Structures are given as C-alpha cells and as structure tokens.
Amino acid sequence: MNEDQQNSVPNFDSIKDVPEKLLSYVDKFVKVQVIKNRCFMGFLHSIDPISLSVILLVPHEGSYRTTVIPGHAIEDMQEETPSDNIKLPTRKSVTVPTESDTPQRKAQLIAWFKKNLLSITETGDNLTIGNVSVLPPYSAKDICAENPVVFMQIRKLVESMPPNFQA
Template identity: 30%
Template sequence: MTAGNGTKSTRNACHIEKFSDTFKRLGSGSRFLTGEMGEWCSMLPQEWIAFVNQEVKVTTQDKQQYEGIVFTVDPVSGSIVLVTFEEKRSASVKVVLGHAVKDVQLIKAGDDDTDRKMKSLFTPAGSQEFSTEELEERKKDLRAWLEKNLIPVTDEGDVLRVANVLTISAPYDSEQCSSSNEIILARVQSLVESKPGREQQ
C-alpha cells in the first residue's frame, strides 16, 4: 500500500511538472487536448491546476469556442471558469461545463500581471492585502487605542476580544467588529473609526 501511494504521488507530481513546463516552453497556439468527450474529464485534478491563470481557447463538443483566463477548474466535474477582461478593467465570467469540453488551446501563458489582475478581480472594492507583520501592528495599535479609552480588551491570537461580548478580527477595522449587543457594537465601531491615523493604515 505504501509503495502504491508513493507511486501515485510521484505520478501526480510528474503530471503537474509536465504541464507547467509545457506552458513555459511552448508559445501561443499550443494545443493540449483534442479528442472525444471524456478525455478532459478523465484528467486528474492535479493536471487541471496547471491551467489556472493561463489564457486559453476552449472548444466544446458542439464546436462553440470560448476564450479567457482560467480562474479555476472544478475538481469534480472538470468545469472551467473563464474570466475575460473588458475595457476599464471590468470583467465577465463564463463557465464551460466539463463534459462539454473537447479541446483546450493555450493562447498566452500567465505571468505576474495576470496573477495580480485575477486577485484584484475577486478582492472587494476598497480592501487591501496585509502582511503578517502589518496585521500584527494593526492589532497592537487598535488594542492600545481601545485601552486608552478605558475599553477592556484581550488579545486572543488572531482576534481581539472586548469585555467578552465583542470580537474584532483581522484586519482590525470597524467592519470586523462582531457582537450580538448592538449598543456595544455601535460604540466600539465608532471608537475604532475615530482612531488617529486610521485612514493612513
């Protein structure tokens, strides 16, 4: 059993390496899959991962064609979620059902710019990413501000707990305050929003 599992793991790793290397090595127009229904769906989820963030053209069994960047591939059905960026960075999303896929052709290999665009697309407006160090600093600053205003607060790892009735999770702003007591919730949110330097963080 151990040897069999090891062989399967090695096989999966080889599949990922094979497809990743192929994307880097071959230029636009490279074709990765052509055949009858079932070939795409018979691939391993580990193989589908290599298509994420690649710009592709998908041809279906009924000869329809769809182009876009692969956001993800459903690990059960093999359905492909394609994203197409329009003008002014707006985007449209198209799902191609796995059983309908006949041919997948590489148009352009993904790069860092593709990765940034895909991440920004599914990030709520006005939000931003913080490093571990930045989150820790934000938590420390907020705790000091609350204590300065005589609010009892304890640090419980990733969460600040206020008087055992309210919690504040990362990234430690008013929107991350949670409590069933609406009066305390409103008061603490107001206090968080009045914290000096909040807009610069």
C-alpha cells in the first residue's frame, strides 16, 4: 500500500469520537491493533461508546471465541475482508415483552409458582415469594433477592416455565 492509500484509511483516533462511524463497524470483520504490537481479527459484536472497549468474536476451530478488548489498549481498528470459510455468526433473537403481554405473563407466573407449591402474594405490580420479589415484566431478569442462593432457585424456576404454560 502506498502512502496515499494508507492516509485514506481512517485510523482509530479519527473515528473514535464519531459514534455513527463506530456503529458502522458492528457486525463487520475487523482487525484491531492493540498495544505491545498485538493484533486481533474477528467480527465486532459491540462497542462501548464511553470506554471504547470492544467485544470481538474471534474465529476459533469452527466456532467463535469472545474477546473483550479494553478501549485504552486499542491503537487502530480497520475493516478487513474475511476468508471465504468465515461467516458472520447468527445472533440470538431476544423477544422483548410488550406492556400488553405483562398482565398475561403475571397471571402465567402466578399459576406456575402455585403449581410448584410456592406461596405467593401480590403487592401492587410486584409478586412476592418470601423475601424475593419479581417485578414487571416478570422475566428471569426481574427478580430481586438479597440471598443469592434463593435468587438462583427462583430464577431457575422462572426460566423452566414452559413458554406455552397455561395459567
């Protein structure tokens, strides 16, 4: 690459303050140059706009290894062309419950807890089982508990509820 071509490729310093440019690298195959002359190549999964840390999906033996690179260590990042046998990994889709789903999910969860012989009380929108609360929209991420062992047990129970469970 001659000097003119090298100058036309944006370096990390010129793009790190432009959020739109950073976002354009997400899901692209990139080469990340870090301090101590190390280099990582993989698909850019996400980038933290504050610290500029990146999560890179690095191809490894037919699969992908997740690598977190702290923003302070990045010297340069540029898009590369992956070899033909490297394809962008598919992302898991996450369904976000809507507000109209919340009452149904609440009734479903109450019935699930009762089926599993747990005593449950409703306090406003919150479901309470002993010293554990489940908040709207009533997913496994909406559990509040001080005891981590109890928290994990309730979370496992919520996660084990079949999606088509009838209240």
